[in-house]
Amino acid sequence: MSSDASASLPQPPEHYETFVRLFVHHEGRLRGFLRTLVRDWDDVDEVMQETSLVAWRKFSQFDPDTNFMAWAAAIARFEALKHLRKQSRDRLVFNDDILDLLAEESLEEVDSLERHRSALGKCLEKLDSRQKELLQLAYQPGVKFHEVAAQAGKSAQAFYKTIQRMRAALLQCAEKQMQAEAAT
């Protein structure tokens, strides 16, 4: 009934270590990848949970000489589609053609997106503590941005604009950072 035969196969512990190491290493990237495919970050959490389980069950089929990110992303993409089907698809989800393009290009750009992430991390560090606190407020887990902003009435605009300005500045900073790193 509920038990899944493949899940019960005993795997050698080294096997599991390898899996966990790879999975944790790519988790951030997979989450970003999934966010382009589903409606919001709550969905990302749910799909990630499924993805991790399916990936573990199928891990014996993974060829260690190939790209784990590509392999896991294929699973994540499939799980995301299942998820969308279950939800009978939300209006905030892009059509299949765009999803295909985004998924394909995300995988091509895995490395540069990773450099981008690390550049963003460095830029975040440069913010002053007030700015950091503001971002912390807007992006804390479980809070939907528009819900926070919606409480603001008139100042929601100000809130939103401030956040957008900071985002733009961070993206610009990351770009410079990446150029500087490429130059050295």
Add this chain to the structure above:
Amino acid sequence: MATFGNSDGGNGGGGGCNPGKLPEASRLIGEWLSGSITPADFDLLQTMLQDCSEVRRMLREEVNLEQVLRENASVTADLKAWNPEGLPDHEGEGEAAAIPFPDQGTKARAKKYWISWAAAASMAVLLSAGTFLWGGRHALSKDLVQEETNRGCAILTHVVNAEWLDDDNSRRTGDTVNSGMLKLACGFAQVEFFSGATLLMEGDAELEIVSPWEAICHSGKVRVRVPPPARGFLLHAPGMKLVDLGTEFGVQVNPEDLSSEVHVFEGEVEAHPTNQDLISLKQGMGLYKEGNKVAPLPGVRPDDFMGMERLDAITATRAKARYDAWATWKKDMCGDERLVVYFPFERQGKWQRMIGNGCNPCNPDRNGGVVGARWTQGRWPMKDALEFKRPGDRVRLRIDGEYEALTLTCWVKVDGLDRKFNALLLTDGYDAGEPHWQITQDGKLMFSIAYPDEEHPEVKRNQVHLSPVVFNRSNIGRWHQLAVTYDNCSGEVIQFVDGKEVSREVSPLYQPGRKIVYGACELGNWGLPLQDHQFPVRNLNGCMDEFAIYQIALAGDELKKIYEASKPE
């Protein structure tokens, strides 16, 4: 190649996009990410994405940025809420205070709106729009906020060796303190007021808390440290009011003759003796008051008053002693042949995603694998624990064999009961003989074993045992030892919290002699929810320190001993 902007005539050529449209694309992406995009704009965004690789690249970068911001925010999300009302409008001093997560009956969602007071204060400065947040928060978690804002004044940040004489003898580090009396018979307690003032009381002492800005010392010794934001903090001693101008000072009140001494160690204090002129006391000055007599002290005696640093050192020494005692006990305990698996949760240098089965001799097949969960501090500063926060966090393990009885024990610090069921140990799926151990959203311990009726699978035949409510807002956020015992001969399930029995019963569905099995299972999550289950997401929000499974049902007095040997304080 397709071009962006086709729909309105397009610029065709070169496979590029119309650069003039990029700012608009950026706006649309922002609105899509925040969930505020209109259907028409969403269609427009889709067209742009379809036609223009540059817009897709922008989208990926924006998503990347958002992912980084969210990761970053979730790291600091443990800053607990501060009480914003009744405080002047200035920025707070660093430390955030712990107010536990949602009460029973409050929607789990409400907790998401508990935000750091400091963050909110700076937000107000930044936007000059500080009010909306409080408005929003109140609207979203009314009852809870109402109660706290009216009464919370301070946090107990250090409680060492303390015995309390007043009603609540169970005060511990991390508790919020409301206005009212604190009677400390012995030991030390450090009280951090929401204003930023810190007060250290040394038993035997009586302190009355009036507000985040005011307290009365009725007897005993206290030492007060007031950082600049808390200037103006008021401490009363018999017949005297002391206004702190940003400083550190000690007060000693003798309850027999109501005489008092003030010692200023640093900065300046204004002393206002009743019916007499103000006396300004500078660093190194002291004052003695008895009845109407006021006299200067020949010198101050800082060493007579316990200092924060000394208390830190004492706390650290005590924690180390407790930890060492536990580590010694553990050496014997892990050789117990009745253990099936034992996780002391000690991080192994080489490969920290694996948690070792600490049984001696060790069966490495029963090592666990950490997924998602992060290492954090356990019961003592030198002890590790695993923190479970996100829906994916879990520890995988696999236990072979069939058993006739069990004892499950663990040390857990629950930070919130977010789910209908919050996992401690769950087997993948829920097949015959598999135990499930979890905490319900309303704070009860729930132990159950599945024995489906093979002829009528639709009829639920699981032995389910619920304890009375054991988790509420007063004990959430603290370390507790949980345990449950079951044996298939008597059918009795006994549940324990901190070594004390909280429930005992035999299920009406119990049939003697049915085996217990585990197979693949997880700590802190549910690995393989049943198909179409109504509540498949069961991740724990909290930390786990020690976990053990025995193959017999341990007796109550033995569990009590285990509790005593491993309790944090």
